[in-house]
Amino acid sequence: MTAHHRKLAPGRLVIASHNEGKVREIRELLAPFGIEPVSAGSLGLPEPDETGTTFIANAELKARAAADLSGLPALADDSGLCVEALGGEPGIFSARWAGETKEFGLAMQLVEDNLGKLGPDVGRDAHFICALSICWPDGHIESFEGRVDGTLVWPPRGDKGFGYDPMFQPWHHDVTFGEMDPAAKHAMSHRADAFRKLVAAVL
Known part of the structure; x- marks a missing residue:
């Protein structure tokens, strides 16, 4: 992280993601902000292999690849669900746990x-x-990390959001990200935190 931040001028910005929800x-x-986002998919940019061992390393790898190929500034996101009782898994492998499809x-x-294998009293943080x-x-390149804490519910609830949202209930709320109005999620999510x-x- 440099102390001196570079300002992003209005105009086109590549979103280096093939995940439509993201x-x-x-x-x-x-x-x-007067930014005109274009997705990597619409530019036909390939998805690089995510070989990093941290969320930031993977985000930087994706942003760098898209900026190189497009000649435009590129924004990449790497995010995932970390379950305390599972030692932080699925973590950076969150998308991989969902398989090829x-x-x-x-x-x-x-x-x-x-x-379930850890027994009935396992923590669900x-x-x-x-x-x-x-x-x-x-x-x-500049990188930022955000986080939101909660607990896991079962069965999953709600059809809004994407990914693991239906099983994640943020602290101090009685609805999951899958049930939450998108505007409410935007106000408090890990992505919104990093975005701020x-x-x-x-x-």
Whole structure:
């Protein structure tokens, strides 16, 4: 992290994600800033292999690849669900647990099955982490990390959001991210937390 933040000028910005749910959330968060988001998918950019061992490393790798290929500033997000009782898993492998077809119903079942193996009294605390990295075509990169804490419910509830949202109930709320109005989720999610930090620094 450099002490001197670079400001992002209005105009086109590549969102280095092929996940439509993420692209939609990021587009909504960027709307007030005169930024015109274009998705990596719409530009035909390939998805790089996520070989990093941390959320920030993976976000930086994706942002750098998209900025290099597009010649535009690129914003990448790497996020995941970390379950305390599972030693932080699925963590950076959150998407991988959903398999090639990105079946998050299966991924949620896998989390639940793994918790079940630990017995009836297992803790259900979990948190979502979101790392956002923005990379300019000259290689300058800045990264920000956000987090939201909660508990896991079963069975999953709600059909809003995406990924593990239906089984994640943030602390001090009685609804899951899957049941929550998108505006309410945007106000408090891990992505919104990271986004606030990014906005303060570069927008």
